Amino acid sequence: MKINANFFNLKDDYLFATVADKVAAYKRANPGKDVIRLGIGDVTLPLPPAVVKAMAAAALEMGQGATFRGYGEYRGYPFLQEAVAKYYEGKGVALEDSEIFIGDGAKSELGNILDVFDKDNTVLIPDPVYPVYVDTNVMAGRRAIFQDGNAGNAFLPLPDESVKADIIYICSPNNPTGAVYGKAGLKKWVDYARAQNAVILFDAAYEAFVRDSSLPTSIYQIEGADTCCIEFCSLSKTAGFTGTRCGYTVVPHKLKYGGAELNKLWYRRQSTKFNGTAYVIQRAAEAVFTPEGFDETRVNIAYYLGNAKVIGDSLKKLSIWFTGGENSPYIWLKCPNNLTSWEFFDFLLNEANVVGTPGVGFGKNGEGFFRLTAFGDRENVVRAVERVERLLS
Amino acid sequence: MKINANFFNLKDDYLFATVADKVAAYKRANPGKDVIRLGIGDVTLPLPPAVVKAMAAAALEMGQGATFRGYGEYRGYPFLQEAVAKYYEGKGVALEDSEIFIGDGAKSELGNILDVFDKDNTVLIPDPVYPVYVDTNVMAGRRAIFQDGNAGNAFLPLPDESVKADIIYICSPNNPTGAVYGKAGLKKWVDYARAQNAVILFDAAYEAFVRDSSLPTSIYQIEGADTCCIEFCSLSKTAGFTGTRCGYTVVPHKLKYGGAELNKLWYRRQSTKFNGTAYVIQRAAEAVFTPEGFDETRVNIAYYLGNAKVIGDSLKKLSIWFTGGENSPYIWLKCPNNLTSWEFFDFLLNEANVVGTPGVGFGKNGEGFFRLTAFGDRENVVRAVERVERLLS
Numbered sequence: 208m209k210i211n212a213n214f215f216n217l218k219d220d221y222l223f224a225t226v227a228d229k230v231a232a233y234k235r236a237n238p239g240k241d242v243i244r245l246g247i248g249d250v251t252l253p254l255p256p257a258v259v260k261a262m263a264a265a266a267l268e269m270g271q272g273a274t275f276r277g278y279g280e281y282r283g284y285p286f287l288q289e290a291v292a293k294y295y296e297g298k299g300v301a302l303e304d305s306e307i308f309i310g311d312g313a314k315s316e317l318g319n320i321l322d323v324f325d326k327d328n329t330v331l332i333p334d335p336v337y338p339v340y341v342d343t344n345v346m347a348g349r350r351a352i353f354q355d356g357n358a359g360n361a362f363l364p365l366p367d368e369s370v371k372a373d374i375i376y377i378c379s380p381n382n383p384t385g386a387v388y389g390k391a392g393l394k395k396w397v398d399y400a401r402a403q404n405a406v407i408l409f410d411a412a413y414e415a416f417v418r419d420s421s422l423p424t425s426i427y428q429i430e431g432a433d434t435c436c437i438e439f440c441s442l443s444k445t446a447g448f449t450g451t452r453c454g455y456t457v458v459p460h461k462l463k464y465g466g467a468e469l470n471k472l473w474y475r476r477q478s479t480k481f482n483g484t485a486y487v488i489q490r491a492a493e494a495v496f497t498p499e500g501f502d503e504t505r506v507n508i509a510y511y512l513g514n515a516k517v518i519g520d521s522l523k524k525l526s527i528w529f530t531g532g533e534n535s536p537y538i539w540l541k542c543p544n545n546l547t548s549w550e551f552f553d554f555l556l557n558e559a560n561v562v563g564t565p566g567v568g569f570g571k572n573g574e575g576f577f578r579l580t581a582f583g584d585r586e587n588v589v590r591a592v593e594r595v596e597r598l599l600s
Numbered sequence: 601m602k603i604n605a606n607f608f609n610l611k612d613d614y615l616f617a618t619v620a621d622k623v624a625a626y627k628r629a630n631p632g633k634d635v636i637r638l639g640i641g642d643v644t645l646p647l648p649p650a651v652v653k654a655m656a657a658a659a660l661e662m663g664q665g666a667t668f669r670g671y672g673e674y675r676g677y678p679f680l681q682e683a684v685a686k687y688y689e690g691k692g693v694a695l696e697d698s699e700i701f702i703g704d705g706a707k708s709e710l711g712n713i714l715d716v717f718d719k720d721n722t723v724l725i726p727d728p729v730y731p732v733y734v735d736t737n738v739m740a741g742r743r744a745i746f747q748d749g750n751a752g753n754a755f756l757p758l759p760d761e762s763v764k765a766d767i768i769y770i771c772s773p774n775n776p777t778g779a780v781y782g783k784a785g786l787k788k789w790v791d792y793a794r795a796q797n798a799v800i801l802f803d804a805a806y807e808a809f810v811r812d813s814s815l816p817t818s819i820y821q822i823e824g825a826d827t828c829c830i831e832f833c834s835l836s837k838t839a840g841f842t843g844t845r846c847g848y849t850v851v852p853h854k855l856k857y858g859g860a861e862l863n864k865l866w867y868r869r870q871s872t873k874f875n876g877t878a879y880v881i882q883r884a885a886e887a888v889f890t891p892e893g894f895d896e897t898r899v900n901i902a903y904y905l906g907n908a909k910v911i912g913d914s915l916k917k918l919s920i921w922f923t924g925g926e927n928s929p930y931i932w933l934k935c936p937n938n939l940t941s942w943e944f945f946d947f948l949l950n951e952a953n954v955v956g957t958p959g960v961g962f963g964k965n966g967e968g969f970f971r972l973t974a975f976g977d978r979e980n981v982v983r984a985v986e987r988v989e990r991l992l993s
Contacts, residue, residue, distance in 0.1 A: 263659040325602035480711030
């Protein structure tokens with residue numbers, strides 16, 4: 208049996224392992240020091256009460272013959288599809304239920320969608336970016352090219368008409384930079400994709416953090432996007448679902464390539480290689496879209512954005528260049544004194560006992576940059592910021 | 601963008617849709633008739649109390665800061681890996697926790713595992729069989745050949761040394777035939793796989809239905825299997841998890857092909873394209889392996905096997921050839937009077953108002969055979985059997 212040799216082309220992902228090793232080594236050498244983590248990419252607030260209530264009630268339903276549920280629909284339960292469709296209505300986007308696929312999170316869906324694309328496509332990926340866009344394509348042996356994000360374009364690169372691409376990744380609000388495209392920028396990407404007969408994979412996992420109402424929270428708010436874009440969203444960061452696993456993927460019926468409707472291909476893929484998301488999880492997800500759930504999740508997001516503001520205000524005071532933090536849980540800063548990403552990491556760890564994530568771990572354009580996240584505890588964020596200010600003032 | 605043209609080679613799966621259409625048409629034409637379904641492939645008994653209790657308790661944990669869980673381990677939580685390892689210990693199989701991957705069900709895992717294999721492998725699939733083995737390989741453009749199951753080999757085909765294969769599917773207890781391999785049969789397959797440097801994908805989804813203690817319930821009870829077999833199991837039929845979604849995949853560290861350890865490749869695949877199964881679902885799954893959960897699931901399985909016995913006893917009385925039903929929820933029978941699968945379907949529906957599944961829907965060797973399932977309600981099973989006996993006596 209021959210294994211898939213493309214796996215040998217994957218780079219080992221040492222970023223978070225190296226961060227953990229360095230922190231552990233520092234703590235061993237300095238057992239008395241209080242190290243604060245501002246690099247955490249996971250939510251910390253518990254699930255909202257409305258979600259817990261719905262999930263526990265659904266668990267009890269599963270124990271009674273009259274309300275027990277066996278296999279669900281491959282696209283998800285209509286009650287959740289309808290809740291998502293209504294949420295999009297609020298964004299001014301009309302979706303049919305059959306265009307909405309409930310899954311176990313954006314990461315799985317972003318990887319699995321590639322099954323419906325030929326290997327012989329050119330993939331255009333921003334750099335820096337969430338590493339799985341690259342890795343999932345390397346696994347399939349697909350050629351990837353990169354679009355440079357940098358301080359010059361505020362980490363919001365625009366299309367280069369001279370570049371030919373078939374599959375285009377956009378993540379906005381962006382991980383790791385926290386930068387958010389405006390409508391004009393996204394319109395350029397949509398026009399470019401249509402001109403090239405390309406498909407855009409739009410990762411909207413952080414859309415719930417957008418507070419500026421002029422910024423788009425769905426690619427379908429852009430004219431023409433319903434003919435060339437698949438949108439991936441997740442409740443992980445919206446409602447604390449990182450350990451609860453539910454997301455949704457929108458595949459409009461208008462997406463047609465080579466005479467085939469992508470929605471039908473994706474349905475065929477899902478019905479063959481997936482058996483739906485757990486009923487209790489879908490009931491929990493439905494609760495996110497109720498008035499109570501919506502209010503409760505907004506309180507949590509406001510808390511995280513409050514953390515981001517504390518960090519951002521401090522960086523402004525220090526005159527350190529950064530993006531993100533206003534409509535995103537991520538803050539992406541230029542390392543002071545022209546330090547490299549890892550030099551700044553070591554400096555912060557050793558001198559302020561604060562941990563972040565070296566930007567170079569997200570791509571070559573991340574060198575000299577650094578990611579902080581807003582998912583921590585407020586008190587720790589405030590203490591960390593005070594230490595950094597003392598160090599850098 | 602070029603779509604994956606292999607999707608055009610997939611046959612549309614009309615089996616269950618056609619069954620549903622025919623039943624609906626019959627009911628429209630005969631509104632007074634009481635139609636009983638013995639074709640259902642889904643469980644009908646609710647989740648066991650121990651499972652519901654654990655799931656509801658876990659939901660409440662997720663609502664408290666002190667017990668909230670974010671991202672889990674890619675392989676699953678240690679508490680569940682350990683419970684599975686202990687279950688295997690009871691089968692005389694020693695596994696390391698890192699050889700056990702918790703997933704959302706055998707169907708996903710059976711499809712996703714193909715990511716780690718090269719396209720250029722020959723896949724050997726039994727016929728008749730669960731259709732997704734074929735479809736997932738067609739999607740990837742992999743060449744499939746078939747191993748004939750028939751009445752002559754009691755639908756338990758043995759390897760043909762003259763056939764070269766790289767990836768071999770075995771499902772035992774089998775869907776759709778209910779036939780179960782003995783140790784000698786599986787040993788032949790393991791020896792064949794080792795001689796060919798092939799890998800066996802062993803689908804053990806129905807292992808909990810085996811009552812004959814001389815029959816293997818895990819491929820690892822066969823000497824040498826830990827060097828060439830991946831085992832897939834699911835709680836769907838074991839504990840009523842079809843709508844709750846949890847399974848596990850065993851990839852022994854000893855599996856090495858082309859210098860690569862499959863366990864590491866699968867871990868890389870899962871960490872890149874999956875984010876774990878929900879915490880609450882893993883807690884529910886853990887409860888299946890507690891003494892209470894084990895007893896409660898056994899009661900449910902005994903109920904289903906009781907249904908199977910009612911059907912089997914009746915077929916014996918009618919002198920109709922069949923396999924399965926003793927260590928499996930499926931009964932696979934030869935259509936009487938040399939009817940084709942669909943002729944017998946129509947005959948049963950029209951004359952006895954009983955619905956089953958035409959065997960030809962599971963592959964060409966299924967022609968002339970018919971599948972009944974034991975997942976229904978006892979009273980209905982008894983009534984259905986009485987009607988069939990009246991019709992065929």
